Amino acid sequence: MSKWVYSFGADSCDGDASMRNLLGGKGANLAEMSSIGLPVPPGFTITTEVCTYYYDHANSYPERLRDEVSTALKNIETETGRLFGDAKNPLLLSVRSGARASMPGMMDTVLNLGLNDKTAAGMATATGDARFVYDSYRRFIQMYGDVVMDVDHGLFEDLLDDLKMAEGVFQDTDLSAAALQTLTESYKQLVLEESGEAFPQDPMEQLWGAVGAVFASWMNNRAITYRKLNDIPAAWGTAVNIQAMVFGNMGNDCATGVAFTRNPSNGENLFYGEFLVNAQGEDVVAGIRTPLPLTTRARIDGGVDGKSLEEEMPEVFAQLDGVRTRLENHYGDMQDLEFTVEKNKLYMLQTRAGKRTAEAALKIAVDMAAEGLISQEQAVARIDPASLDQLLHPTLDPNAERVCLARGLPASPGAASGKIALTADQAEARAASGEQVILVRVETSPEDIHGMHAAAGILTARGGMTSHAAVVARGMGRACVSGAGDVRIDLKSGSVHIGETQLKDGDIITIDGSVGEIYNGEIDKIQPQLSGSFETVMGWADKFRRMRVRTNAETPADARTAREFGAEGIGLCRTEHMFFDEDRIVPMRQMIMAVEESGRKQALDILLPMQKRDFAELFSIMAGLPVTIRLLDPPLHEFLPHSDEELAEVAKATGVSVELARQRALRLKESNPMLGHRGCRLAITYPEICAMQARAIFEAAVEVAASGPAPIPEIMVPLAGTAKEIEICRDIIDSAAAEVFAESGQKIDYLVGTMVELPRAAICADQLGEAAEFFSFGTNDLTQTALGISRDDAANFMHAYEEQGIYHTDPFVSIDVEGVGELVKMGVEGGRKARADIKLGICGEHGGDPKSIHFCETVALDYVSCSPFRVPIARLAAAQAALAKKD
């Protein structure tokens, strides 16, 4: 037989923190606090199961609920020494929602419940503060009328305004007790007129009305939308917390405040909080009066006038400080508290894990582990890996005001401000004269590299997360927002429309590449800092994780950054990105556009020594660590010449007419380049390209091995759908290896594997595994193909898809476990079936996403690979995944 009601308070306490699902977060913590003897106003919680029952049974309650509520109510009466509805010393109650997951402000609350004409009069006498009582009463009628009886909130405000006019006062607080009492009469009249029912005078009727309203609010539109957005099942339901009211506003021996047990901003182990004497909770938040610091030290450090709580109410403070220690020891985490002091007596109203900055999270975790409050495992598990981004890039000051002009894709993290430059040359010139610049382009191409380098940030109107702009910006560590469709550029007039705003060349904008937003003007930023705590936590993470962490890198700068962040090799070197430089783009284009093998060979001869230098440098930086090199997989449309000038250049290099070059470029244009002549299809049709790259890899490897640790090249065949494609490429690669080894008299170990990025490859993995020594899951393309969604084109509908709960998170951010994840699983199983010791990794953008990394651990991949700045995130997430799996 279910128990529907759980009491808490000094005398009786049935619940605890572990019963969050049943009691909701607020109820469970109230029970927990009272069970460890902290001063909590007594109350009880109606469980979430009642909510579920309520919706399953045509909005009715279980049979025994009323009895259980009556019993629990009696407990409160006993403990407080007040009676509910008593005319002399009435018990007042708060009725609050409290779901399993926090849903701030989404559901309804009723305070001061229990007041009626009779109890108000009695209470006025008892407290001697009629103004306070009638103000509470009129607030209660207003709240109850609005929440329970569906009377428009504004109508109460109108009556209040009328009264103030009549009384000739401006502030609510200037109204007299008598005036407020009159107002309660008008309010009751209003309720009757609007709802057709009298405002209930019976406190029990009030109570059940409020409980019903809280349950009903679980299904209001706000709550439904919030749950959709936050992936909270409707079936969870909400609990209802009914608790004795305490008042921080009954005189100068009263106060109310909020506190963090440690500094949530930097993690320092100092009590941190604010309070107001003779005030209600809302007053602290509302900002009408300025709250004062809790501790004297904080007051002095902040140069604040007035008294701290420590000075004002030393005994209460000492008690609160004790609660602080008690709660930290008990929960083993930094807490966010709410308290009220009623006539010098401290009451705890809430505790929960406190939100904190990344910096604070690291320091608190390390400190608490040092203090023995938590284990190193717990410390590692507690840090949100995604929050580390804050530590690695400048972020916008959360308190700074901002006007968002438009949104694009969060292509490269960090925030940057600067003057708009519409061309790369302009960006370079501006930067040279010491200005901060944001380069704004329809899309970027290799010709823009110098401008991108000079700019603090890059904004493009077109292109996805893997566009030229995005990839280059991530490599350079520049902030980038790409594919912002609402950006329209008019080069002639030098003007830019961003959303509804017209700007011009030289105007200042700010972009936040972590979220993809564009703002007007300059916005304050917080610069990143890496503390000792960061290194400590990373060290612990490395101890606990099973999966290796590599990086996606092709430039020496990226590779070095990644090494500094702890990368254990390169998991993806995209060789086509090595050709974005201006001096290489011409032979690259020449190669792509060549009709005959001879033309391609000519271009390849120019490219070979460049590739060899590239690889040699990467091998040296990675000093003996594995380096996965993907064979050329060019996004043709990014490499094709666009302008007449570019065409002329390529035509000249190739020795053909511009017209012929144009024809050829036109022929190479594809309807769906994502699904076109790319990946190993290039190596199959033009084996000489594969041969050149293989030769460059082996020549470089042999050279580097001669003077240092031998590199371990892992050569990756992209976009294979069949074993045969890998076999054909492997033959070419093995031949090149044999040649180079014969020429140099030196051998090195290498692997040939493939990128599993097509559904067919995953499905036929048992065949592909026969031909490949490793699989690297390319989950970007796998997501595009499995879901049939082009990342570059998703902007037009993905927002609606998330909003309507079709995909809860963007599947390009976190791996779609049911669809794409299933393919990865098939790939893993097939691969291991074919080759028990096959090496398995992931190199899509998901390799740096904590949720996806957890998935990778469940299928036991050997490593994840991600962009350099996400390496620490991946190390931490991999450790958490390993710890979670162990549990």
Next chain:
Amino acid sequence: MSKWVYSFGADSCDGDASMRNLLGGKGANLAEMSSIGLPVPPGFTITTEVCTYYYDHANSYPERLRDEVSTALKNIETETGRLFGDAKNPLLLSVRSGARASMPGMMDTVLNLGLNDKTAAGMATATGDARFVYDSYRRFIQMYGDVVMDVDHGLFEDLLDDLKMAEGVFQDTDLSAAALQTLTESYKQLVLEESGEAFPQDPMEQLWGAVGAVFASWMNNRAITYRKLNDIPAAWGTAVNIQAMVFGNMGNDCATGVAFTRNPSNGENLFYGEFLVNAQGEDVVAGIRTPLPLTTRARIDGGVDGKSLEEEMPEVFAQLDGVRTRLENHYGDMQDLEFTVEKNKLYMLQTRAGKRTAEAALKIAVDMAAEGLISQEQAVARIDPASLDQLLHPTLDPNAERVCLARGLPASPGAASGKIALTADQAEARAASGEQVILVRVETSPEDIHGMHAAAGILTARGGMTSHAAVVARGMGRACVSGAGDVRIDLKSGSVHIGETQLKDGDIITIDGSVGEIYNGEIDKIQPQLSGSFETVMGWADKFRRMRVRTNAETPADARTAREFGAEGIGLCRTEHMFFDEDRIVPMRQMIMAVEESGRKQALDILLPMQKRDFAELFSIMAGLPVTIRLLDPPLHEFLPHSDEELAEVAKATGVSVELARQRALRLKESNPMLGHRGCRLAITYPEICAMQARAIFEAAVEVAASGPAPIPEIMVPLAGTAKEIEICRDIIDSAAAEVFAESGQKIDYLVGTMVELPRAAICADQLGEAAEFFSFGTNDLTQTALGISRDDAANFMHAYEEQGIYHTDPFVSIDVEGVGELVKMGVEGGRKARADIKLGICGEHGGDPKSIHFCETVALDYVSCSPFRVPIARLAAAQAALAKKD
């Protein structure tokens, strides 16, 4: 213990036709013929297992092989009364390859083996025809030298030419016996000089040399390529057939000929063949002398001078005619025979199933079933479904000469010739004046419809199998070659480059839409004819098949054609194709380009009555059969306005500036339209479109049901990847249904289902099946996504992929069973798990491909759907699949 050698002949015969895998096709049929008492020159077959052994054991033979060969050779000697190597009456042998599958001309043959200086001299004496003998000897040396001893064939020809010069003669046949004998000496000298070894005089050495050469030829480049192309495993190996030589050229009592047991061209039950007196097999083929008909009737009908075999050698003819009956009765199929008459004695050299036209195949199958030779099941199983295409469209005369200018995609079957027209208006004008026209465009758009209608065929430089041109042409029954990249059009000068050839407006070309080829000038065509046999076979097929056959159709014309061909409903009505007409394209564009819902609604109000009329017409034609209507899935890039004129038109209709329209069109342009904002993504983001279509469907259904059989609309949600998408669309559809039913007071049954065309949909089919009442596998898109290949862009590499055996057949033609097929299987299993009675079909182009239809039967789909002209093919293939499954 394996038996390596199988004899055949009158005296001893170990093999039969069922041993094709072991003895190869030729060997098995020779054994079969001799086992049923037909006159076959005695011989033996070395099995294909020896070939496999040979390659597994470093080109060596099994131990007992030599003994078995000796024994078998003795049998021949006994039966022929000649001894191998005997100086007086030598036995001569032929040594021929013979694989399990026919590989014509790919491997080596040696004839006249056993001749040497001694046996030649003896035989010259015995036969009294020294010229014949030395001609045979010199041919043998040449063949053996080339095939076994690797001496260049041309060098023998040189010596022959020298000799003719010296002798002053022009024809080989003018050389005397003495001259030919001299030539054998020069040949032997040549062999010694070139190979370093003497031409072997020992007949046994000759024999083993030839056997080794045949096995070796299994791995020659020609054979390897042929096997790759025809999907023949190398492991099958070839057999070697060694047989006593017989000669049709030893005088006027000798002859040689080829025959079909029935007319292979029209199927008439008449003996059909040709022969030459005193000739070798090659002479019949070489065409130096004109062969004569076998039968007197054929000679008279053909108005041929000379004597038929029936007249020339009545006894031999009677014997041959007996063999004809015997073989047909025995094999139950029309046979293709080779025979030789040596000194009035008939020898059968080969029999095999005869190739025939589609018309002949139908007639022969129906006749043979009537004659009781075969069952109706066998008759149905025997027709190649793909060959029916010949009967439904004009085809090129296979004997007509042709110059292929270039290739494109076989977008719509049939052959057509006509004058080149470069614009639709021109095409219309030309056609109006009675000329045949081929409309040649870069790509077509809805504005070209009138020109396409006027043209006999359509050729486009761009666009795939599902482009506007392809779809409209198939619907209209026009021949079409699309995506022919080597076609370049210069509208200004009115010239067209096709491949290397420059043509102009008004020049005549021919296109073959069944294979995708473009030819210069007019080429003779064969017009299609449907015989009674066709209807008979179709009737039998319908009896035997389990799967239903529907059609893909959206125009009344298509629907009617399909009904005439026996379609049992519509499996795919692509509603977006209903808007290609000129009067609809503007509101369609207006709808696509609208920024606000109001703009879309305005366009939808125009489109609703049009859609309703469309559906009503289809429902009427399909009279109570199911009609699957796919919600709008527009290929945006085909509907976006391109020209300034089109933009102006849309801008005017929408009431916005041309500039704004251009901006909007630019925003709607996608990088990868295949993976873009299409399918149900449109219904999710613009629910009013889905609502309009649902309303049009139900209004039409209710209207049609009022006066005839109630239609069964099956409304299909395209491109779903999740159950949620289907649920959202279903809500809209159900609401529209409820509204229309309430308005009309009439209800009709309908289903809501989805098109499974994304890997995720197949993987999560158990979830989608909860929301969908039917699945239709859209294997076009499923192939594109699973393999990551854009059909429109595959031309650049698919040829190389087929050539290198990566995909044996184009996966867009026949379903890729291992990859895409596996997804279909998952989809079927998941769907049935969610809903045991879920209706399952296929509506990709594979629905009309016989191989793919076989696959559909193995996974037990309920129906296949294909384009109208493929309906008969699908009916037949479905029957064959059902029969094959039963076996």
